[in-house]
Each structure stands twice: as structure tokens, then as C-alpha cells.
Amino acid sequence: MAKTDLNLMVIFDAIMRERSVSIAAEVLNQTQPSVSKAINRMRHQWQDPLFVKKGRGVEPTPFAITLWNNISEPLAHIERQLSQPKFDPNKTPSTLRVALTDGMTHIFWPHIRSIIESKANAIDLHAVPFKGDGESLLLSASADLVFDYYEDKHPHILSEQLFYNHFTCVMSNQHPLAYQPLELENFISCEHLLVSLSGDASGLVDQALTAQGLTRRVAMTVNSFSGALELISQSNLICVIPQRILRSSSLKKKLVEKPIPITVPPVPISIAWHKRRSNHPPLMWLIVEIRHWLDSQKR
Numbered sequence: 222m223a224k225t226d227l228n229l230m231v232i233f234d235a236i237m238r239e240r241s242v243s244i245a246a247e248v249l250n251q252t253q254p255s256v257s258k259a260i261n262r263m264r265h266q267w268q269d270p271l272f273v274k275k276g277r278g279v280e281p282t283p284f285a286i287t288l289w290n291n292i293s294e295p296l297a298h299i300e301r302q303l304s305q306p307k308f309d310p311n312k313t314p315s316t317l318r319v320a321l322t323d324g325m326t327h328i329f330w331p332h333i334r335s336i337i338e339s340k341a342n343a344i345d346l347h348a349v350p351f352k353g354d355g356e357s358l359l360l361s362a363s364a365d366l367v368f369d370y371y372e373d374k375h376p377h378i379l380s381e382q383l384f385y386n387h388f389t390c391v392m393s394n395q396h397p398l399a400y401q402p403l404e405l406e407n408f409i410s411c412e413h414l415l416v417s418l419s420g421d422a423s424g425l426v427d428q429a430l431t432a433q434g435l436t437r438r439v440a441m442t443v444n445s446f447s448g449a450l451e452l453i454s455q456s457n458l459i460c461v462i463p464q465r466i467l468r469s470s471s472l473k474k475k476l477v478e479k480p481i482p483i484t485v486p487p488v489p490i491s492i493a494w495h496k497r498r499s500n501h502p503p504l505m506w507l508i509v510e511i512r513h514w515l516d517s518q519k520r
Contacts, residue, residue, distance in 0.1 A: 229266070232259045234296050237289045238497055240377075241278040247362055248497060300500075308502030310341035315503035320349040320364040322418065324446030324466040325490070329368065332514050333507075344503060352418045359495045365504050368511065371493040380493035381508075383515055386463040387487045388425070390479045393454055398479075405435075405482040412440035414458040416449045426461050429483050450476070461485060 235245040236256070246256040264271055267288075272279040281289070321329070326348055337344055349358060355367035359378050371380055390408070392399060398407055415424055422439045430436055441458060443449050446466045453460050454475040461481055467473060492511060498504050 226262075229259055229263050230292060230296060232256055233263060233271075233285075234289065234293060236260070236272065236279065237281060237285065237293070238377075239278075240275075240280070242272075244360075244362060308506065310337075310344050310503065310506050312343055313503070314343045314345075316345040316347060317366065317503055317507055318347045318349050318364045319366045319368055319507075320351040320355060320358045321368045322351050322446065323448075324416075324463060325351075325369050327447060328465055328469050329511075329514070333510060336510055341506070344506075346507075355493055359493060362495070365494065365498055365501070366507065367491070367493040369490060370488055371491040372489065373493075377496050378493055379496060379499065380491045382489050382491045383511070384490050385487035386465060386490055388461050388481060388485045389464045389467060390459060390461050390481045391450070391453055391467055391476050392459040392479070393456065394475055394477050396457055396459065396477065398459075399477045403479040403482055408459075408482045409435055409437045411437075411459045412457065413437050414449055414452060414456075414460040415439045415442045416444070416446055416460070416462065417442045418444055420444070424461075425485050425488070426481075426483070429485050433483070463488075 232245065232249060232251075235249050236242060239245045239248060242256055242260070243253050246253045249256065260272065267284070269284040270282055271285045272281055274280075330346075330348070333346060337346065349364045351358075351367070351369050353370060355364075355369065355371040356373040356375055356378065358364040359367060360375070367380075370386075373380075390403060398411070401407075409430065413426075415422060415426075417424065420442070422442055427437065427439075441452070443452065446462060447470075449460050449462060450467070450470050450472045452458065454472050464478075467476065467478060470476075492508060494504060494508070
């Protein structure tokens with residue numbers, strides 16, 4: 222290996238990180254056939270199969286794992302030394318794709334847009350539809366960041382829990398129960414609206430009711446929180462929804478909030494990103510801004 226092409230080392234490192242030839246090709250901005258040809262050259266030169274197909278990805282051989290353990294850190298050091306000048310969010314054009322629900326978009330987007338306008342004019346921020354599929358979005362590089370519910374534990378994904386979404390019950394201020402205590406009997410007899418990202422007509426409330434041998438009627442479902450609040454304000458449906466989303470809505474004056482007469486556990490909200498993006502300055506900038514925003518909400 223005295224005359225090994227260093228480009229092969231770079232391609233080898235990308236495949237080891239991604240465990241996927243197609244994703245490695247995307248990261249390297251190369252075609253999949255060109256990466257496959259590079260693998261054949263590696264196999265011939267290093268006299269080892271290196272990778273075997275596993276599902277949609279590849280699994281490294283023992284030789285490949287040993288080799289990578291020896292070269293990954295030196296390659297990372299070289300990359301750091303040759304990296305571009307310091308990232309400036311006002312001058313370095315960047316596009317970040319963030320997976321989140323419309324509810325989180327409603328809460329977060331106005332704040333981050335004001336930050337971009339004041340000190341990060343070079344950054345474009347694109348929302349990616351989120352249906353609870355954060356892991357697959359990150360692994361496929363369809364999103365740079367998940368900012369919503371994420372509790373998976375994939376070894377290639379980093380995550381940080383930020384806060385809990387606590388739930389409340391909401392109804393129109395014209396609802397027959399709007400100015401009465403909401404007892405459990407009345408709660409389960411109402412017609413309910415469910416925000417379902419997956420399309421299933423069952424959620425956390427139904428799980429809590431089932432544990433007590435109870436059920437409710439989910440009369441309608443929607444797949445957006447903004448749509449739910451609009452519908453609630455014009456109907457006799459009731460809905461269990463995150464407090465943060467309700468309290469940031471312009472419709473809240475038309476709505477009445479009531480405690481849920483059954484225990485519904487809060488949902489953790491996190492940010493999550495793939496390890497391959499851990500040294501990506503625009504993404505790290507965004508993560509810091511999200512943390513600052515949350516800190517400012519606590520004051």
C-alpha cells in the first residue's frame with residue numbers, strides 16, 4: 222500500500238462512516254458507479270473484500286474495520302487543517318433542511334427568521350415534512366436536523382433533548398362545555414379531533430383511556446396543528462394539543478383551554494442530527510441558535 226491513492230482513502234472513509242455506498246457517493250458529490258469502481262480498486266490493491274452487502278447498506282470486513290481505526294483520525298485532522306475559512310452566517314451561502322411538524326414551525330420559524338434577517342442573511346432554511354420518521358430522514362440525508370419528537374438510539378445519530386411538550390384540552394369558546402368543569406365523563410362523551418401525523422385514529426389519549434378501560438370517539442383527524450385549531454374554533458369538536466402550540470396561536474382568543482381529566486404523559490422534544498454533519502458550521506450555528514432561543518424562553 223506504499224503507493225495508495227489518497228482519494229481511495231477518502232472514499233473508503235466515507236463508506237465506513239455511512240455504511241452505504243449510495244449515501245457515501247452523495248456526501249462525496251460523486252456518482253454511485255464511480256464509488257463502486259473505487260471499491261473495486263481498493264479490493265484489488267488491498268487484497269480484501271472490504272464490504273459485504275447488508276440490507277440497503279454494507280457491512281465492513283474485520284480488515285476494513287482495523288484499517289479505518291488507523292486512518293479515520295489522521296484523515297479528520299487533515300480535513301480540519303485544509304478546511305475553509307471561518308464560517309460567517311452573513312456571508313457563507315448555506316441551505317439547511319429541518320424536519321419538524323407545522324406546530325413546531327409555527328413556534329420556531331418566526332424567531333429564527335428574525336435571527337437570519339439580522340445576522341445570517343446567507344442562510345436558507347427549508348422545512349421538511351415530519352411524520353415521526355426522524356431516523357430515516359437523517360440516515361437518508363433528506364434532512365440535516367430533526368427538531369421535534371426523536372427518541373431513537375441509532376449509533377450514527379446524535380440527539381439532545383430540549384424540553385417536554387405538555388398537553389391541554391382545547392375547545393371553542395362557544396362549545397356547550399366551555400364554561401363548565403371538564404369531567405372525565407363529559408370528556409369521553411365529546412366528539413374528539415385528533416392531530417395524527419401518521420393517519421392513525423389513535424394516540425396518547427387513547428392509550429391513557431384504554432389503560433382505564435375507557436374509550437372516546439375520534440370523530441375527525443387532521444395532519445396539522447394549525448388546521449386543528451382552525452377547525453376547533455368553528456366546531457363543537459374538542460382536541461388535546463401541546464400547550465406551546467395553543468398559546469402561540471392567533472386563534473387562542475376564540476378558544477377555551479381546560480385541564481385534561483386524565484393523565485397524558487408529556488412528549489420530549491429534541492434536536493437530532495447525523496454524525497456526518499457534526500463538523501458542518503451552518504448546522505452547528507443553527508443548533509446554537511435553537512439553544513439560545515430556548516434559554517430566552519425560560520427567562
